[in-house]
Amino acid sequence: MVSEGSRVLAWSEIESPVGPILLTATKKGLCRLDFSSEEQARLGIDLWARRWIGSVQIEKNDLALLSFAKQLQEYFKGGNPHFEIPLDLYGTSFQKLVWEQLQTIPYGELRSYKDMAAAMGAPKAVRAVGGANNKNPVSIVVPCHRVIGSNGSLVGYGSGLKIKEFLLTLEGASPFKAEA
Secondary structure (H helix, E strand, O other), X not given: OOEOOEEEEEEEXXXXXXXXXXXXXXXXXXXXXXXXXXXXXXXXXXXXXXXXXXXXXXXXXXXXXXXXXXXXXXXXXXXXXXXXXXXXXXXXXXXXXXXXXXXXXXXXXXXEHHHHHHHOOOOOOXXXXXXXXXXXXXXXXXXXXXXXXXXXXXXXXXXXXXXXXHHHHHHOOOOOEOOO
């Protein structure tokens, strides 16, 4: 996807039970997953790319993202608890550590932000963990939806609590309490 002299991001849009999802990838792997259509996500992708990569060319390429799309479609059918998707994640060192920790949460299980901070050896960094969780660029694949409040409440999902609840229910990860 990267040509000589320029950087190219490939994108593809899929339909899902929670609405359109836009997938974006570099030559190395999936770098963004947005719960929106191309027209809605394009500005966010441009701003994100400028911050983390620099000047890029963004091209529609369904074929380049076909295996990613198929794995997500299987996930939504309840048949793919484990993704084999190469990732190319951009963020701060701390964010990347949080995203690595998120990937250790098994399908259908939940952790609290407090659990996450403790597992990282930084028990007082609960808010920082929450902030990094919120910046996860490839939700679902890096399962930030599996993190809930320490009281069992559904909190903090950038794409909305309805989507988070749907994903957790799909995975059989309950009980949890809806946020009041």
